[in-house]
Amino acid sequence: MADEEVSQTDTQGKVLKALKKHSHLAELQWAECISSVKVSEVGDGNLNDVFRAFPSEDPSNSVVVKHAPPYIKCLGKDFPLHEERGELEYKAQFKFHSIAPGSVPKPIFYDSSLRVMCMEDLRNYVIYRSSLISGHLNDDAALKLARDVAIIHRDTHVAKIGEDAIKQLDKEFQNTSTLTLREQLLFTSPFTPGDPSNQCSDAVKARLDWLYGDQEVLRAAADMKRIFLEKKEALVHGDLHTGSIMVKDEDAKITNAGCSYVGPCSLDLGLLVANYIFTYYCHLLCPEDNDNRRVFAYRVVEICNKTVDEYFKHMTSVTEDVEIYQAKLISEMAGFAGCEIIRRLVGPAHVGEFDHTHDAEIDALGAGVRLLKAFDRIHSIGTLMLIALMLA
Template sequence: MAHSNAACASSEIRDSVMKVVTKYSHLEQLQWAGDISKLKIENGGSCNVFRVCLDGSDSSVIVVQCAKPTDAKEPHRDNAQLEFNTLIKFDCLAPGSAVKPVFCDPESKILCIEDLRDYAIYRTSLINGHLDDDAALKLARDVAIIHRDTHVAKIGEDAIKQLDKEFQNATTLTLREQLLFTSPFTPGDPSNQCSDAVKARLDWLYGDQEVLRAAADMKRIFLEKKEALIHGDLHTGSIMVKDKDSKIINAGCSYVGPCSLDLGLLVANYIFTYYCHLLCPDDNDNHRVFAYRVVDICNKTVDEYFKHMTSVTEDLEIYQAKLISEMAGFAGCEIIRRLVGPAHVDEFDHTHDAEIDALGAGVRLLKAYDRIHSIGTLMLIALMLA
């Protein structure tokens, strides 16, 4: 993997990245970057992400080159300025909620952010059996505050229209709509890629009009509901954790949309973690115990969210019930698209049997979404808990 990353990052690209970082050495966070001869560059995990650091010191930043798509399976980060603006907005609303942006260079489409080198990707941490309740609850609070303070019920119709203009993300939204709600539910779509086991169960999707109707309902809500500024792709790979802290990253899919989308995607990815450990080939009671800890954190996440997300457009109880209903539908779509579409998750690399159980969870959530009004019911239906 490191070899392919190095291959994609030509010396010309590396030189260009270093020059742009040096150009911004007047910023307080980059005063160490004035002399390009003292800088070194490393691959940062994919071929458009780099770590630029001062040789022989701990000073470093992460640089994302947004000019070219790096993975045709997912929307690429083609709007560096929007991601920069979103990270600033998130940190302003909920200080410490997101990675801090350093600069955005419009000409080169380069985004520079702080280097969270001591943090781990949340997905990796969960797969490895590490979960800190405080970090998970901080994430729930941060998301709730961002939603609350940009919610149409708090800022008004005129302000939400202005926010919608500021965070226009039409190209990415079109791609996301295709990936989440259209391609996985279209038989024979050429972008779909799934295991033989999942392929043998595709009649659960294509042979069930209830599932297809529910997916169409969720697509309409995704495209039409202008409720608050949301992250738009809040899965466990878009979060970094360290001890009791969590930070949101990868904000290039943000837009003014339904609050339930962020929660639905997050819960879907917790469900992946649950099955990853429950059906782990290593027959170890610790995995089963951890799986049930994940169920508990889902319940706590939604409870914590509602403690802080108090901007509602109707009776609080009715609003919360509707949000959880939508959340169930979005979770179902996310589960299905990760199993049927091209953007798979690492949780099932060594537990392929779990894919069928997860697919069943996604189907059940979609079929029942409009009857699900509590997180307890959502988890009960998704996981068939006793």
């Protein structure tokens, strides 16, 4: 395909054009001859188009390429979103890679004119959510993930780099459009009766009075929104769920850093634990092979405890007494976990854990409500899991 034949209005055309433009890079020399480059769409991203590109003679020599359309992919063109978010994702991925090598796929380039980002292809990795749903959990991979998140938080934390540096980092990672979207979908729309973006099952719809009829829940969601918007603590991923993590054996890598910003460390941990809770209910309430699935569900509870313990071993940048700081972080974590659980059940971005265990949605919704109602009284991961899962 000659350059002039590549339509700049065609997404795959933009991908090919960007690859050829950057074929001087060692990883992309094969893209010089664009006629031999193959591009196929992969992934199920909520925001972006994701492709795998490779030379036709060597499919194993592939890269992943992302394109940011000017709207939210999972909601459609009626929900616009700035295309510049791709540049911020590249910057965040580059930063994470420099702080904690191996924590993310290696970034290769970002082309600002074409809104195209290129990175290492994790060919033999699987999406963490899919692995957990299928009943596979490697403790070493989970602990490596906890360490990587801790190191990124530690080395960008205001307690380590200082007030002036955190203000500069905040300017560097200004993410207004995506932050506004996240605020809306995580803290506002799910708690607003009749919001047009909400999409939930009939079973969940029948229990929405748990949200809208409880002022304590609504006040807690408002508290978490304020912390999300106002607490400038460290550079965080901002959307750390099990669909944004890839695993292979004992390794884990964080992907989809387009929501990164300077915010509360508790956000990343809260979102991650919420998604482990989805896994717990997915297996606990599945009638098929329930004995083994229940065993796996309790393994997930244990990995939550281990995740927080491992995180605190490495996240040593604190602004006050260590025990007080950790207690506050876990309290916020519980609140963010509650919001994440509720928005996944009420909002548009549902999770695969409940595709075949719809009854588990109600139990999960209850967990989200309990965490929000009790978040300011939760100061340990053990208490968080007891309240979320009613394990006592």
